[in-house]
Amino acid sequence: MNTNVEIDLVDEILKLKKQKNAVILAHYYQMGEIQDIADFIGDSLQLAQAAQKTNADIILFAGVHFMAETAKILNPDKKVIIPDMNAGCSLADSCPVDKFSEFIQQHPDAVVISYINCTAEVKALSDIICTSSNAVKIVESIPKYKPIIFAPDKNLGRYIIKKTGRDMILWNGVCEVHEKFSLQKILQLKTQHPDALLIAHPECEEDVLNYADFIGSTSALLNYVKTSDAQKFIVATETGILHQMQKYCPDKTFIPAPPNNTCACNECPYMKLNTLEKIYTALKEEQPEIIMSNELIEKSKKSLLRMLELSK
Ligand code: 13P
Numbered sequence: 001m002n003t004n005v006e007i008d009l010v011d012e013i014l015k016l017k018k019q020k021n022a023v024i025l026a027h028y029y030q031m032g033e034i035q036d037i038a039d040f041i042g043d044s045l046q047l048a049q050a051a052q053k054t055n056a057d058i059i060l061f062a063g064v065h066f067m068a069e070t071a072k073i074l075n076p077d078k079k080v081i082i083p084d085m086n087a088g089c090s091l092a093d094s095c096p097v098d099k100f101s102e103f104i105q106q107h108p109d110a111v112v113i114s115y116i117n118c119t120a121e122v123k124a125l126s127d128i129i130c131t132s133s134n135a136v137k138i139v140e141s142i143p144k145y146k147p148i149i150f151a152p153d154k155n156l157g158r159y160i161i162k163k164t165g166r167d168m169i170l171w172n173g174v175c176e177v178h179e180k181f182s183l184q185k186i187l188q189l190k191t192q193h194p195d196a197l198l199i200a201h202p203e204c205e206e207d208v209l210n211y212a213d214f215i216g217s218t219s220a221l222l223n224y225v226k227t228s229d230a231q232k233f234i235v236a237t238e239t240g241i242l243h244q245m246q247k248y249c250p251d252k253t254f255i256p257a258p259p260n261n262t263c264a265c266n267e268c269p270y271m272k273l274n275t276l277e278k279i280y281t282a283l284k285e286e287q288p289e290i291i292m293s294n295e296l297i298e299k300s301k302k303s304l305l306r307m308l309e310l311s312k
Pocket residue numbers: 042043044045117131132133175203216217218219
């Protein structure tokens with residue numbers, strides 16, 4: 001940050017938030033220090049619901065672009081800002097709208113269910129949106145005789161097929177963080193910690209999910225560790241969630257599941273672009289701002305509202 005005087009960032013952020021009637025919504029994958037200043041922390045569904053309810057004039061979204069875009073679709077009259085415009089998502093990137101449009105045209109009878117991790121343009125082509133916490137319910141809401149296209153996450157799609165018994169046409173997308181967990185290293189960890197349970201996000205690859213003691217969205221994983229009698233967990237999702245797990249369960253042990261090489265690949269590089277400094281600057285300057293045409297907002301809103309209606 002380009003300032004000569006040392007300032008207390010947390011203090012300044014809290015002041016700006018009050019002054020501007022702004023709310024900070026943060027995903028569980030944010031750095032702990034960001035989660036600690038947020039007004040609301042949640043998974044993708046909870047954050048969309050919080051965005052739908054807020055009375056604030058400004059929404060600062062500490063997450064990635066598709067999440068801030070979702071907040072804007074639900075609040076066209078509010079200013080939605082994001083700390084770093086480059087905070088994208090490999091899943092959203094894996095599903096370009098022109099290719100997806102061609103794919104849909106090949107299956108004209110199919111109902112299109114898209115995971116919320118996609119662009120507004122893809123949402124506009126979808127019949128209904130889902131998140132990892134309501135995907136089973138959303139898929140089961142579609143009449144059995146209807147074919148379903150599920151995009152963009154093939155791992156989540158495959159998991160939902162297993163859970164519901166519905167045959168779905170899957171788009172071939174993956175999350176670059178969740179696809180990198182190494183089953184071999186997880187099993188080695190299990191031998192060192194035989195009392196540890198493996199808990200995993202459904203974006204993980206099938207081989208990891210097959211060994212998991214519990215599978216769920218970030219909020220479901222958090223609830224599970226809070227209520228489980230077990231004392232030790234190997235956590236196969238982005239490491240940001242460990243902050244809340246440790247806060248709620250200070251006496252339990254959480255071990256991040258290892259990726260398949262020596263990189264820090266169990267950290268989402270997009271989520272981790274956000275910093276307290278960038279949040280401070282974004283609140284002060286009220287940018288970078290999410291700008292969308294009214295036409296795109298209207299077109300992408302339908303599938304999103306349908307999900308929110310079904311998730312009440
Ligand atoms: P949830 O927030 O639904 O658990 O999804 C995790 C994720 O990958 C967000 O990008």
